[in-house]
Amino acid sequence: MVARTSTCLRRLAGGRRSGIVGFSRFLANPRVTAEAVIEGWGAELSQACAGRHILAIQDSSDFNFSTTKERSRGLGAIGKGSGRGVLLHAMLGVDAETGGILGLAAGRIWTRDGRVSVPHRARPLSEKESHRWLSTAEAAKTVLAQAHMVTEIGDRESDIYEKWARLPEPGFHILTRAMTDRSILEGGGKLSSAPLKLAGTAQVAMRARPGRPARTARLEARFGPVTIKRPANLARQPGLAETVEVSLIEVSEVNAPPGAEPISWRLLTTHKVEDADMAWRAVSWYRQRWHIEQFFRTLKQQGLQLEDSQLENAERLIKLTAIAARAACTIMQLVQARDGKSGQDAKIAFSSSEIQTLHALLPELEGKTALQKNPHPPETLAWAAWIIAKLGGWDGYPKSKPPGPITFRHGLQYFKSVSHGWKLRNV
CATH class of the missing domain: 1.10.740.10 (Transferase Inhibitor Protein From Tn5; Chain)
Known part of the structure; x- marks a missing residue:
């Protein structure tokens, strides 16, 4: 896959029928499981992380495979439209000092089996897809055991109170963009009303992303300690702490260009942020989330074109996705190696x-x-x-x-x- 930058079995086999049949039998073999492939992701990373500060960046993406009413390929719905496909949740291990991609730590790949009738709020976290944010991080703890320190990084969807209450431990921190204006203990207010110190401003190069061209933004940061409160709907969960002490960093863009959406981040972290230098260091770590976005692009049209696969069976597509994810990570390492720092x-x-x-x-x-x-x-x-x-x-x-x-x-x-x-x- 790395050599041919493709997941097409015909191309991988070089046009040889024996190769096509061999690949097909491999994916059809019941002893070959996506779980086992995912478990093997971390083999290289577990050695490479030794003694380093690792940014464990996780996120999800869906892959839309072409289907018809007569040919569903056993795939469930994705997104809000009529598309069908598989969902991939992955965690990348990145060196916090150099930004070098060291490998994949853990993840999950699945396809949905119909619609869930029980309301989202009525289900325990263990029965929700969002549980992947906790289970992936827990699995990564074993892979990253030799690291000097780990900082788990996620976007707003991963701002789950159970994650704040259960995941942190000595040497394992969380850095997440807040989903909502959480209630805090200080003054009985919200995150938006927390008293914060000014960390100054900085000129930051913002990478291009869909709907936003690359530009240099002038960002202002503020920071301070806060104590987030357990949401009322989680009051009945035994053993779940009523409060969690974290640091809050607010980042806002000054004088954004006309027509551009200003940068506005509210970051929460278990790291102690006691001065401006640490505040900007945490912001730089969060900005490394770009790697996971590029990882998914590499799997799609910019690289392996996984969504073009014509495999008929959902189970085989899930296995193919697990293998392709490892190949995409290697391709990214190859691109990144161009500067010789890795x-x-x-x-x-x-x-x-x-x-x-x-x-x-x-x-x-x-x-x-x-x-x-x-x-x-x-x-x-x-x-x-x-x-x-x-x-x-x-x-x-x-x-x-x-x-x-x-x-x-x-x-x-x-x-x-x-x-x-x-x-x-x-x-």
Whole structure:
């Protein structure tokens, strides 16, 4: 999948019927489960996280597979329309200091089985889809056991009181954007009325996202301790703390451009935020959520095009999604390795034969001057990424715009053909 940037079985098999049949049998085998594949996600991360501060970033996305009334493929409804597909919840492990993607920690993949008739508020958390925010974090604790510190990061949907009351422990923190204006103990008020200290302003480069072009925003931050209160509808849950002490950081954009929606974040964290430096550090951690958004884009049209899969069976589509998620993470590591900071080995993305091919291609891609040489140590992921980017059309000069996912996709497609020919050189 990484080499061909595709999840199409015909492309993965290189047109060989035996390969297509082999892949199909693998996905159909009842001993091959999505749960086992997901459990294997964290094997690399559990070693790479040792001694580091890890940002454990989690989020969900749905994948819409084409269906008709006669061909539902066993898939349940997604979203608010008539679409059918599977849902993926994943957690990425990111180095808090470098921003390097270290791997996938845990997650869940499922398809819905009809509509739930019991009202949402009448069901316990364990019977709601939102329980994934807790169960994924709990599973990640084992994977990230060797980390120096972990900060779980989620967007507004993950602002669940049970998560605040049950997940934190020494070395395991939470940083989440608030969903609602929660009730707090101080003065019997709300988060919006909490007394906060000014942390100053900062110029922050905001990445482009759907409906918002990239821009530099001037942000103002305020911070202070608050004690959030247990919601009234959870009063009957035994063992659930009545209050949780957290830090509140409010971030707002000053003088937003005309027509642009101003940045406005209300962040809650179990980290002690006692000065302006820590407030802005927590904001920088939250901004790393961009990685999980890019992860889902890599799985979709910008990368593996998972939603184009024509597999007939929902169970097989779920397994395919579990495998594709790991491939998407590797592709992101390859893109990120272009700056040489990750220090990862090329073997996480390329076979021994493919690394030989990279060595053979390098002399043709390097120029005569130092600026045209591959600057990275041989057989590192950054070294391989430089070669793949050159094959995808990048000019290789340090001052040029860094290669992005599309350039790497083109380079990988070309490289796969060259690599196949290299394997046949002695046949």
